[in-house]
Amino acid sequence: MTVHHHHDHDHPHDHAHTAAQGSSRKLVLALGLTLGFAAVEAVAGWLSGSLALLGDAAHMLTDSLSLGLAAGAAVLAQRPPSRRHSYGLGRAEILAAFINACAMVAIVILIAVEAVDRISHPQPVQGGIVLGVALIGLAINLVAVWLLSGHGHDLNVRGALLHVIGDLLGSVAALVSGAVILLTGWTLIDPILSLLIMLLVLVSAMRLLREALHALMEGVPLHLDLGEVGRAMTAVAGVQSVHDLHIWTVSSSRIALSAHVVLRHIDDWPPILAQLQHALRERFGIDHVTLQPEINEQRIAVDVLRGERAVRDGG
Known part of the structure; x- marks a missing residue:
């Protein structure tokens, strides 16, 4: 019997294309905010001699690179199919999510090691500067989270959002630790809170890693049976x-x-x-x-x- 194939192209791919354009714009905006604040935080850390702020600035810089990767993947995904890539380059988004999840796991390990070292060898932290910079970071990260929310099935944007949420939690932790250090002088609060936050981020990163790997292995989408x-x-x-x-x-x-x-x-x-x-x-x-x-x-x-x-x- 003759084999019949049908591709349902009537469904609006224009809608998916418009959604991809919107997500790429939001990723670029989030990238600008994150990169800008990373520079501010690095300067503040250098002026105050705060290793906590310098470490978080490095974390923000890494997240900026991840957001750049996600934005680039979103742009690639908008390219139409070609003779060489008959499905287009949409899979680049999933690959970017996989790389972002791996990067987040690496960051969690590095920060956890540093936090344990600071618990063993406490270092002075200027609570006032930490508190002030944390307030600015909290506001910026809230805007970035708002920009990237609402893309539940987009693994690429979710990967970028995961990094921004990690930054947001970092700002909250810095805010709490700055306040506690100002009021009590207890500097151990900073590495202890960092460990708790990294545990939460690790759980989310592993979930994203599992979903991205599942998609790369062409498994049935997790929301379908x-x-x-x-x-x-x-x-x-x-x-x-x-x-x-x-x-x-x-x-x-x-x-x-x-x-x-x-x-x-x-x-x-x-x-x-x-x-x-x-x-x-x-x-x-x-x-x-x-x-x-x-x-x-x-x-x-x-x-x-x-x-x-x-x-x-x-x-």
Whole structure:
């Protein structure tokens, strides 16, 4: 039987393209804010002799590089498909999320080692300067978090948001530690809070790492259930069964599906195809669909056998 493929290109890719443009603009804005504050924090740390501020400035600089990577990946993802990259470069976003998660794990380890060292060897911290810079950092990071929120299924933006949330928690910790140091002079509060925050960031980083690796391995998107999608397809009138069903993530904003659809009657394929497209798009958000219709060969064999018997009986 002739193999039929269908790609559902009617679903608005323009919407995904517009969303990608919006996310890239927000990433660039967040990058500018983070990089600018990292410079301010580095100067403040150098003037005050505060290792805590210098260390956090280095952390912010690393996050700026991560945001730059995420922004670059978002721009690449907007490029249309080509002969060499038939899906486009949308997978760059997922790769950037994977790299960002790995970088965050490395940062967590480095800061944790430094925090343990500071607990063993306490160092003087000027609470007033730490408190003032932390207030500025808190305001800037809140704006950055607001810019990057609302992109739940975009692994690339989530990776960047994870870094910014780490900075936000760092600002809160610096704020608390600055206040405690000013009021009590107890400098150990700074490394202790850093360890607690790094533990929270590590949990989020590992979750992002797992999801990005899952997508790179072309696993079924975590928010979808393969069995549920298959049942929804077989629930369409005229569909007898579905096999060789595959669902994978092409990019953060695009999910693809391919399957063989067994029909009762091949003549019913056009309306069945339209119903399947609609169900997959509206219920599951799957807009890139490749389906191969098949007729029930066992039923054909039974019909042929009955026909042969009828011929013999008639003969």
